[in-house]
Amino acid sequence: MPEGHTIHALARRLDAAYADGVVAATSPQGRFTEGAALVDGSVWLGAEAFGKHLLVGLDLPRELAGTRLHVHLGLFGRFSVRQHRRKARPAPDDLPVRGQVRLRLVNDTHVGDLRGPTACTLVDADEVAALLARLGPDPLREDADPEAGWRTISRSRRSIGALLMDQSVVAGVGNVYRAEVLHRARLDPFTPGRDLPREVYDELWSDLVRLMAVGVEVGSIVTREDDLERTLYWEGRGRFRASYEVYRRAGQACRRCGERIRSAEMVARTLTWCPGCQVAPS
Ligand SMILES: [Zn+2]
Numbered sequence: 001m002p003e004g005h006t007i008h009a010l011a012r013r014l015d016a017a018y019a020d021g022v023v024a025a026t027s028p029q030g031r032f033t034e035g036a037a038l039v040d041g042s043v044w045l046g047a048e049a050f051g052k053h054l055l056v057g058l059d060l061p062r063e064l065a066g067t068r069l070h071v072h073l074g075l076f077g078r079f080s081v082r083q084h085r086r087k088a089r090p091a092p093d094d095l096p097v098r099g100q101v102r103l104r105l106v107n108d109t110h111v112g113d114l115r116g117p118t119a120c121t122l123v124d125a126d127e128v129a130a131l132l133a134r135l136g137p138d139p140l141r142e143d144a145d146p147e148a149g150w151r152t153i154s155r156s157r158r159s160i161g162a163l164l165m166d167q168s169v170v171a172g173v174g175n176v177y178r179a180e181v182l183h184r185a186r187l188d189p190f191t192p193g194r195d196l197p198r199e200v201y202d203e204l205w206s207d208l209v210r211l212m213a214v215g216v217e218v219g220s221i222v223t224r225e226d227d228l229e230r231t232l233y234w235e236g237r238g239r240f241r242a243s244y245e246v247y248r249r250a251g252q253a254c255r256r257c258g259e260r261i262r263s264a265e266m267v268a269r270t271l272t273w274c275p276g277c278q279v280a281p282s
Pocket residue numbers: 254255256257258259274275276277278
């Protein structure tokens with residue numbers, strides 16, 4: 001599943017392609033025909049990410065004021081945006097369609113195709129408020145309130161490994177950041193939230209803020225110090241290849257302590273951790 005950095009990068013790409021201009025919209029697949037008809041011909045006001053949710057403001061008719069386009073990619077969704085290189089703005093149907101395109105957005109320069117999302121709907125102002133109320137603070141947002149995450153975590157018997165995956169506790173963290181950030185903090189993923197010292201939470205939060213911002217910049221999850229240093233000299237060509245300390249390394253030796261990395265199901269996803277150097281807080 002794409003983690004929050006992917007959605008923040010997507011919001012930037014969409015804004016670079018569409019901001020302040022009129023978009024044409026269709027649903028080639030037919031599953032978002034009515035919604036696309038409302039989006040069609042509106043001015044793109046701006047895309048924003050909240051955790052793994054994308055919300056797009058559009059200049060819609062007065063009776064739809066405050067309504068936004070809501071997209072959640074889920075496990076398999078993809079939103080590709082590319083230049084179409086036509087001289088005049090093509091009608092959306094003039095460009096070839098590959099696969100099941102739920103929503104197509106076209107302007108003078110770009111075509112964006114959304115495939116396989118969990119959610120692609122128009123949501124009114126009340127629904128936006130309800131959606132945002134369900135989300136914990138997002139380390140990638142400047143308006144995030146880390147206290148809100150701490151309030152939940154510090155009262156919970158659930159493990160920190162489960163809490164980090166709960167979007168209502170911290171928004172945007174997925175399986176890879178969970179595993180890696182807990183290893184960086186030398187923290188046992190099974191530690192109950194209420195046993196977590198405040199300074200360990202603060203360290204986890206600021207580490208997520210730092211790592212996820214790098215993730216937005218380079219388009220990959222980067223968590224190892226030598227990889228992080230490499231991003232400073234990376235010129236943005238091709239895919240940034242990062243390696244991990246524990247994610248997908250079950251059975252291999254921990255580079256820090258030599259112990260064998262273990263795996264277990266936690267919140268329906270495979271958690272990997274090192275039982276040698278990830279310990280309960282003292
Ligand atoms: Zn270790």
